[in-house]
Amino acid sequence: MTPQNDKGGSKRLHIIGANEIAAIYDLPRFSTEDQAHFFSLSAHERAVLPELRTYTSRILFILQRGYFKAVRQFFVFKLDEVVQDITWIQQTHFPGSKLPEKPVAKGTRLKHQSLILQLRDYHLESVVQNLVRGEFIISEALN
Numbered sequence: 001m002t003p004q005n006d007k008g009g010s011k012r013l014h015i016i017g018a019n020e021i022a023a024i025y026d027l028p029r030f031s032t033e034d035q036a037h038f039f040s041l042s043a044h045e046r047a048v049l050p051e052l053r054t055y056t057s058r059i060l061f062i063l064q065r066g067y068f069k070a071v072r073q074f075f076v077f078k079l080d081e082v083v084q085d086i087t088w089i090q091q092t093h094f095p096g097s098k099l100p101e102k103p104v105a106k107g108t109r110l111k112h113q114s115l116i117l118q119l120r121d122y123h124l125e126s127v128v129q130n131l132v133r134g135e136f137i138i139s140e141a142l143n
Contacts, residue, residue, distance in 0.1 A: 038066035055097040061112045
C-alpha cells in the first residue's frame with residue numbers, strides 16, 4: 001500500500017494492482033475442466049430450464065449461472081467475449097441447437113439473475129445488508 005501520483009497529480013492509495021482488479025471484476029476464464037464444473041446442472045437447476053422459452057435464453061442462463069457460481073457476480077457482456085463458454089454449453093446441453101446470435105433483452109437477463117438468486121437461495125435483503133456492511137467496514141478502515 002503505497003501512495004502514488006495518478007494522472008491528475010493527486011496522491012491516491014493503491015491497495016491492489018491492475019491484475020488483482022481484473023481478477024475480481026473481469027469475466028471468469030474457464031478451462032475445459034472448469035466449464036464442466038461450473039456449467040453442469042443439478043436436477044433442480046435443470047427443472048427451471050422449461051421456464052425459459054428459447055435455446056438462446058437457456059444457454060445464456062446457464063452461462064450467467066456458471067459465472068455467478070464461480071465469482072458471485074453477474075455480468076453484462078458481448079457474445080464474442082464468451083464464445084468459448086457459449087459453445088461448450090450449447091454442445092454439452094443442447095446439441096443440434098444454434099449458437100446465440102445476439103444477447104437476450106435486459107428483462108430476460110434480469111429474469112435469469114432472479115432465478116439464479118432463487119436457486120442459490122439468496123435473499124435480496126441479505127445481499128443489500130452485506131453490501132452496506134462491507135461499505136461501512138471499508139469507510140471505517142479508511143478514516
